[in-house]
Amino acid sequence: MAAPCVSCGAAVFYRIFLGGRVSLARRQGVWKAAAAELQIGAGSQILRLRHTTGVTTKKNVAALRRETYTVEFIKKQIEEFNIGKRHLANMMGEDPETFTQEDIDRAIAYLFPSGLFEKQARPIMKHPEQIFPKQRAIQWGEDGRPFHFLFYTGKQSYYSLMHEAYGKLLDIEKRQNQLQAKGLFSENTKTKDLIGSRWLIKEELEEMLVEKLSDQDYAQFIRLLERLLTVQCGAEEEFVQQFRRSVTVQSKKQLIEPLQYDEQGMAFSTSEGRRKSAKAEAIVYEHGSGRIKVNGTDYLLYFPVTQDREQLMFPFHFLDRLGKHDVTCTVSGGGRSSQAGAIRLAMAKALCSFVTEEEVEWMRQAGLLTTDPRVKERKKPGQEGARRKFTWKKR
Amino acid sequence: MSPTSRPQGESAGPGAASRCPATARPAGTAAGRARHQLALSPGVWPRPLRPHVLQSATPGRARPRGRTLASAATPAVREPKGDNDLDDRILSEPLKHSDFFNVKELFSVRSLFDARVHLGHKAGCRHRFMEPYIFGSRLDQDIIDLEQTAAHLQLALNFTAHVAYRKGIILFVGRNRQFSHLIETTARDCGEYAHTRYFKGGLLTNAPLLLGPKVRLPDLIIFLHTLNNVFEPHVAVRDAAKMHIPTVGIVDTNCNPCLITYPVPGNDDSPPAVHLFCRLFQTTINRAKQKRRQMEALYRLQGQEGPGAHGQGPAALPSLGA
Numbered sequence: 198m199a200a201p202c203v204s205c206g207a208a209v210f211y212r213i214f215l216g217g218r219v220s221l222a223r224r225q226g227v228w229k230a231a232a233a234e235l236q237i238g239a240g241s242q243i244l245r246l247r248h249t250t251g252v253t254t255k256k257n258v259a260a261l262r263r264e265t266y267t268v269e270f271i272k273k274q275i276e277e278f279n280i281g282k283r284h285l286a287n288m289m290g291e292d293p294e295t296f297t298q299e300d301i302d303r304a305i306a307y308l309f310p311s312g313l314f315e316k317q318a319r320p321i322m323k324h325p326e327q328i329f330p331k332q333r334a335i336q337w338g339e340d341g342r343p344f345h346f347l348f349y350t351g352k353q354s355y356y357s358l359m360h361e362a363y364g365k366l367l368d369i370e371k372r373q374n375q376l377q378a379k380g381l382f383s384e385n386t387k388t389k390d391l392i393g394s395r396w397l398i399k400e401e402l403e404e405m406l407v408e409k410l411s412d413q414d415y416a417q418f419i420r421l422l423e424r425l426l427t428v429q430c431g432a433e434e435e436f437v438q439q440f441r442r443s444v445t446v447q448s449k450k451q452l453i454e455p456l457q458y459d460e461q462g463m464a465f466s467t468s469e470g471r472r473k474s475a476k477a478e479a480i481v482y483e484h485g486s487g488r489i490k491v492n493g494t495d496y497l498l499y500f501p502v503t504q505d506r507e508q509l510m511f512p513f514h515f516l517d518r519l520g521k522h523d524v525t526c527t528v529s530g531g532g533r534s535s536q537a538g539a540i541r542l543a544m545a546k547a548l549c550s551f552v553t554e555e556e557v558e559w560m561r562q563a564g565l566l567t568t569d570p571r572v573k574e575r576k577k578p579g580q581e582g583a584r585r586k587f588t589w590k591k592r
Numbered sequence: 593m594s595p596t597s598r599p600q601g602e603s604a605g606p607g608a609a610s611r612c613p614a615t616a617r618p619a620g621t622a623a624g625r626a627r628h629q630l631a632l633s634p635g636v637w638p639r640p641l642r643p644h645v646l647q648s649a650t651p652g653r654a655r656p657r658g659r660t661l662a663s664a665a666t667p668a669v670r671e672p673k674g675d676n677d678l679d680d681r682i683l684s685e686p687l688k689h690s691d692f693f694n695v696k697e698l699f700s701v702r703s704l705f706d707a708r709v710h711l712g713h714k715a716g717c718r719h720r721f722m723e724p725y726i727f728g729s730r731l732d733q734d735i736i737d738l739e740q741t742a743a744h745l746q747l748a749l750n751f752t753a754h755v756a757y758r759k760g761i762i763l764f765v766g767r768n769r770q771f772s773h774l775i776e777t778t779a780r781d782c783g784e785y786a787h788t789r790y791f792k793g794g795l796l797t798n799a800p801l802l803l804g805p806k807v808r809l810p811d812l813i814i815f816l817h818t819l820n821n822v823f824e825p826h827v828a829v830r831d832a833a834k835m836h837i838p839t840v841g842i843v844d845t846n847c848n849p850c851l852i853t854y855p856v857p858g859n860d861d862s863p864p865a866v867h868l869f870c871r872l873f874q875t876t877i878n879r880a881k882q883k884r885r886q887m888e889a890l891y892r893l894q895g896q897e898g899p900g901a902h903g904q905g906p907a908a909l910p911s912l913g914a
Contacts, residue, residue, distance in 0.1 A: 341808030342761060346780045349763055349787050349795065349810065351802060356789055360776050367773065 266329055274325040281322065298323070331407050354406040355414060362421050365433045373428070394441040396422070401442070451557055451566060453549045456483075466550040470542030472569050475531025479543035483551060485523025487513075491540065492527055505537035512545040512565055516556060522548070542568060678895055682887050686757055693757075693879055695749035698872055701738045704745075707868040709858040710736045712845030722845050725857035734845045736857045748840040748854040749876045752812065755838075756784075756880035760811030763787055764873075765828050767820045771866045775816055778870040782877040785810065787828075791820075796831040814873060815841035815852070817860050825851075842869055 282301060286293040289304050301322050311319040321328075336353075337343040345353045347360070397405070399415045425437055456464045464483040469476065489496040489509060500506050513519045524544055528536045545565040549557050560566050574583035581587050686692040704710065712718075712726065712734030727737035755762060762784040766775045772788040779786035787795075792802060799807050813832050818841045820826050825848050832839045833851045841852040842860045849855035859865040 336804065337808065340759070342759075343785065343808075346783075346785050347776070347787070349785050349803070350789050351792055351795065352789075360773065363773055364777075 271325055278325055333407055352408050354408050355410060366425055369428055393443055393446050395444045397440045451561055456550050466547040468543050468546035470539045472538035473531050473535035473572055475528060475535040475539040477526055477528040477539035477543045479524055479526040479540060479547050481544060481547040482523040487520035489524040505533060508537040508541045511541060512548055678891050682891055693753040695753060695876055696746055698875055701742050704738050704741060707864040708862045709865045710738050711859045712736050717846040719846050719848055721849055741857050744856045748856050751854055752840060753876045753880040755812045756877040757884045762812045763810035764814050766816035768817045774870055778874050782874045791827050796835050810837060813837055813839045818843055818847040
């Protein structure tokens with residue numbers, strides 16, 4: 198059902214105030230469900246407690262169907278919304294003419310502060326078009342003739358889309374045949390870069406067409422569009438682009454630290470890294486001989502275990518720059534292994550500034566630039582540890 | 593040249609139930625007149641022309657009868673009361689001629705032959721009820737009798753034209769994927785409707801639920817392919833018969849022509865044949881609609897000339913083919 202919509206200005210508070218109901222409940226005591234009945238019969242007063250429930254046992258069949266809103270109802274809601282908007286503007290002391298949706302949201306948040314976590318459960322006041330689901334208007338005119346030529350199929354928008362797409366495919370093939378007949382056909386198989394976009398998902402397509410689709414319908418449609426992509430020569434690109442949505446390319450998001458220069462003119466780059474509860478900061482110099490200093494001491498002395506030193510080596514080993522950089526880092530917190538991991542992450546991030554974008558992408562795919570999200574899981578009551586249960590005793 | 597089977601009597605033919613033997617009907621009825629007007633060969637009995645039946649029922653009503661399934665009154669056009677006699681004349685005028693829309697000139701046996709309409713399927717696929725329409729069989733392939741096809745096609749086109757003239761809803765149905773796009777384009781170009789996709793079960797019989805509460809059903813269904821993709825009769829044939837919707841259908845040698853009101857024996861698999869039929873139907877419908885517009889303009893003009901002047905109006909037009 199629709200979220201609590203505060204749409205009427207004059208009656209803004211009637212849904213929120215439970216004044217009348219509260220007083221009634223108080224009079225009848227705590228048990229709202231029970232009603233005391235006075236039975237007068239044969240001279241004596243017998244008090245009988247009769248339990249009445251507000252919910253009937255029969256299912257409300259009409260309410261199970263999707264609720265359809267008539268055009269007049271929606272129009273009335275829009276009028277009420279506009280009047281309510283003006284009342285709200287007056288209440289807040291602002292100009293009703295220039296009261297935007299952000300102002301409405303701020304006003305409602307101010308007037309009805311809610312501590313609910315679910316944002317959609319808080320009081321909202323939006324235009325009815327955004328609240329009530331989009332519906333189909335009546336599909337035929339006064340004489341009963343439907344407007345759309347594919348009305349009798351049941352899924353007119355979807356089938357007309359398929360018809361249109363197939364028509365374009367036929368046009369393209371005809372044009373290519375004509376060009377081939379004339380001998381002017383050039384095999385330009387330029388595959389458009391489709392990495393940054395994805396096909397529409399079924400729900401988005403349903404929303405676009407305002408129609409229910411089946412999985413097979415959707416699959417068929419995507420197959421037709423793919424076929425259009427393979428044969429097309431650039432003419433119908435906008436038609437196909439309508440059905441593609443851009444997807445954020447992960448590799449472009451990597452932040453590359455700017456280079457800094459010290460007194461001798463040597464370039465260096467700084468960055469931070471974390472692992473469990475260890476924090477590290479690394480400074481990587483552009484030219485060096487592979488010396489790593491951790492908290493003032495050499496890494497060989499700070500990390501006696503080979504495994505930790507291998508972790509430190511890994512970014513350089515990956516990029517084939519083992520003896521080419523000098524590193525100075527500080528680390529605190531955590532244990533032996535997590536400090537090593539934190540320094541590794543910090544060094545890899547700092548190395549990004551000295552390295553090409555392709556190699557940055559390789560490092561990202563190798564997992565060198567991702568902070569390890571694993572932390573110690575909390576202990577739960579009733580168990581000995583995070584997962585370990587107490588010893589089970591049969592008796 | 594000896595054709596395989598050409599029954600002289602009508603009793604063994606398909607749709608015997610809907611036909612009446614010649615001897616039982618007196619010559620003076622509408623059907624007899626129709627038969628005489630169309631000048632058909634003896635072996636073929638024309639179906640009683642629907643417009644005649646309609647005319648006798650309620651003259652002058654433009655609304656389709658009983659197509660809608662609404663429990664309430666049909667959502668009809670509310671014509672102003674003063675134009676009732678005008679509408680009577682507009683609607684009754686075409687019924688006085690046998691070929692008001694001159695559909696005969698749109699095709700000939702030669703053009704049907706050139707479009708390969710006479711080619712049927714192999715003899716093993718032959719449907720028993722199509723035997724009257726088959727001229728013979730050559731190299732195991734059935735050949736459809738184009739004389740009969742021409743006659744049936746003329747009736748079918750005439751009926752389609754009358755339905756379009758009376759602003760009926762025409763639905764094109766076909767289930768061959770090769771021609772789906774063509775059929776839909778044809779329907780869109782003549783302003784009618786098409787359904788060449790998966791046919792949902794209760795589309796005609798349960799229309800208020802599937803399409804809307806007060807939907808108007810088609811007044812005529814034209815089948816470009818009577819069979820569906822698994823070579824079974826299309827569900828719409830049976831459903832249209834249930835819902836009393838007249839049908840026009842191109843029946844191939846493997847189809848069942850029983851439930852179709854105006855069967856047209858012909859090839860439904862070759863591209864030239866299907867293109868020809870689509871063109872024919874499109875031309876007929878456009879012609880009929882244009883004629884309707886002309887008649888309305890004509891009668892409106894005559895109505896505006898003044899009530900005194902319209903005594904000598906179209907009522908004095910001679911009716912052809914008495």
